[in-house]
Amino acid sequence: MTDFTPISALVGGGFLGLAALILLKFNGRIAGISGVIGGVLQPTGDKDWRWLFLIGIMLGPLLATPFTERVDITLDASWALIISAGFLVGIGSSLGSGCTSGHGICGIGRLSPRSLVATLIFMVIAALVVFVMTHWLGA
Amino acid sequence: MKLVTALIAGLLFGFGLSISQMVNPQKVLNFLDISGNFDPSLGLVMVGALLVFGSGYHLLIKPKSQPLLAAEYCLPSAKAIDKPLVVGAIIFGLGWGLVGICPGPALANVLSGEIKILGFIAAMLIGMKISGRLTRLLT
Numbered sequence: 562m563t564d565f566t567p568i569s570a571l572v573g574g575g576f577l578g579l580a581a582l583i584l585l586k587f588n589g590r591i592a593g594i595s596g597v598i599g600g601v602l603q604p605t606g607d608k609d610w611r612w613l614f615l616i617g618i619m620l621g622p623l624l625a626t627p628f629t630e631r632v633d634i635t636l637d638a639s640w641a642l643i644i645s646a647g648f649l650v651g652i653g654s655s656l657g658s659g660c661t662s663g664h665g666i667c668g669i670g671r672l673s674p675r676s677l678v679a680t681l682i683f684m685v686i687a688a689l690v691v692f693v694m695t696h697w698l699g700a
Numbered sequence: 701m702k703l704v705t706a707l708i709a710g711l712l713f714g715f716g717l718s719i720s721q722m723v724n725p726q727k728v729l730n731f732l733d734i735s736g737n738f739d740p741s742l743g744l745v746m747v748g749a750l751l752v753f754g755s756g757y758h759l760l761i762k763p764k765s766q767p768l769l770a771a772e773y774c775l776p777s778a779k780a781i782d783k784p785l786v787v788g789a790i791i792f793g794l795g796w797g798l799v800g801i802c803p804g805p806a807l808a809n810v811l812s813g814e815i816k817i818l819g820f821i822a823a824m825l826i827g828m829k830i831s832g833r834l835t836r837l838l839t
Contacts, residue, residue, distance in 0.1 A: 562737050563721075563726050563739045567744050569720055570744035572720070573716045574752075575748040575751065576720075577713060577717065577748070577749040578748065578749035578751065578756070579712055579716075580709045581753045582757065583708060584706065585761055586760055587767060587768045588702055588709075588770055589766075589767030589774055590774055591774065591776070592709060592713065594713075595828070598824075610702055613703050614706040614707065614713075615807060616707065616710060617709065617714060618717070618804060618808055619714060619808065620714060621713060621714015621715040621717070622808050622811070624718075625715045629719050632723075632724050634723060634809050634813075634814045636799065636814055638816075642799060644820070645795070646795045646799040646801065647820035648824065648827040649795025650820075651795075651825060652788075652795075653789065653792025653827075654792050654802075654828070655828045655831035656791060656831045657784065657787070657788020657789040657791070658778070658785060662804050668776075675776075675779065675780075675781055679785055679788070679789040680789075686789070686797065687793040690732075690793065690797025690798055691729055694797070696735070
């Protein structure tokens with residue numbers, strides 16, 4: 562059980578939007594995390610900014626420690642489930658040209674019909690998975 | 701300079717994920733668990749992000765002009781709602797719903813000490829690598 566945290570959700574979300582706006586206004590790039598990672602995996606291309614953006618995401622939570630309650634992340638799911646989920650997220654975001662950030666924030670923010678459709682699809686599918694896992698399988 | 705803005709954007713992104721608690725997979729799963737322990741926080745994260753990015757995009761970004769530090773805006777050109785988009789979004793939703801982790805929060809949790817995150821990321825990278833073949837099958 563987690564509590565509804567409207568203020569921190571809105572403020573935190575605002576920072577996500579600001580980050581995406583900065584990357585677009587200065588670098589001309591979309592802050593789609595899966596897309597940025599995908600670019601690093603390519604044999605050629607402009608990789609330096611990608612690495613710095615990704616390293617920033619890894620270090621960013623350290624800056625937040627004075628402002629937010631530290632929640633120790635523990636994953637109860639089995640290794641098999643974690644690996645399967647990671648694999649599906651990798652294939653799906655690459656095939657579908659985006660994830661929650663690229664489609665859900667940047668795409669919808671630009672009023673892209675493709676991103677709106679993709680976001681609706683993955684949210685409904687993910688909700689169905691959670692429904693089946695928690696209410697039928699009792700996970 | 702381009703690298704500095706990329707790092708700043710990444711740091712703000714990781715900061716926002718942490719402040720909004722989206723680094724906690726349980727918050728994500730509870731958003732998706734509409735009929736159970738529903739926690740609407742993720743919805744407000746999107747509202748906050750879209751308010752900042754959407755309004756900033758429409759006020760500050762003119763796609764035909766130049767970004768401040770690059771030659772041009774790299775914006776997605778695809779318009780069609782095609783098979784790879786739909787199938788990709790479905791696969792992404794399946795993986796996201798299994799454990800509540802998508803690419804951004806996975807990276808933001810690299811330093812959390814939870815070793816399973818690294819397994820998730822490794823599997824995700826493999827999924828991204830092999831998705832090219834699947835894309836060719838669908839087009």
